[in-house]
Amino acid sequence: MAGHFLVLYPKNPVWAPASLAPLLNALKSIGFLGAERSAGLYSAGPEYLGLVTYLGCSPQIALGENEAATTIRIAGIFDAPRFVQGAALKPPRCPQCRKTLDKPAAPVEAGENLRCNHCGHGGNACDFDWRSSAACGRVFIEISNVFESEAVPGEALADCLREASGEAWDCCYVRKAG
Numbered sequence: 001m002a003g004h005f006l007v008l009y010p011k012n013p014v015w016a017p018a019s020l021a022p023l024l025n026a027l028k029s030i031g032f033l034g035a036e037r038s039a040g041l042y043s044a045g046p047e048y049l050g051l052v053t054y055l056g057c058s059p060q061i062a063l064g065e066n067e068a069a070t071t072i073r074i075a076g077i078f079d080a081p082r083f084v085q086g087a088a089l090k091p092p093r094c095p096q097c098r099k100t101l102d103k104p105a106a107p108v109e110a111g112e113n114l115r116c117n118h119c120g121h122g123g124n125a126c127d128f129d130w131r132s133s134a135a136c137g138r139v140f141i142e143i144s145n146v147f148e149s150e151a152v153p154g155e156a157l158a159d160c161l162r163e164a165s166g167e168a169w170d171c172c173y174v175r176k177a178g
């Protein structure tokens, strides 16, 4: 699906739940997820605007059932970590020296090894800091119609995700072309 997405993902790229049910139930119970449109694709729930914090002064947010409205997709569980990236992938920061690498040729693969051109540190692409432009994981929550840095998960949503999964979550912004 094309568009701009806020993607939530567990910080540990190899972690995945045994089943999505506990996560889905928790997200439904706090009003984050609304009606299921198709397998894994939901309308925003009744409490969505209290759970996702929009940072602009008067963002245009379309909620409800219509085609153009914001949707929430639960993607996964994948057998192995996937590297989710968009058209606006940024050059990553080295986990060792914190300097920014030259931008690697996209698309980056989850198992790909990168080498820092500053300190020589080598490691899996998932271990580098993609500055909120990519995510590595086996399960993702993709919220549509969110431009870069336009919204962040609120504290109640972050708490819910952590409690339902036992994992800390992070977020990034991905622009998909097609």
Ligand SMILES: [Zn+2]
Pocket: 094, 095, 096, 097, 098, 099, 116, 117, 118, 119, 120, 121
């Ligand atoms: Zn380095």
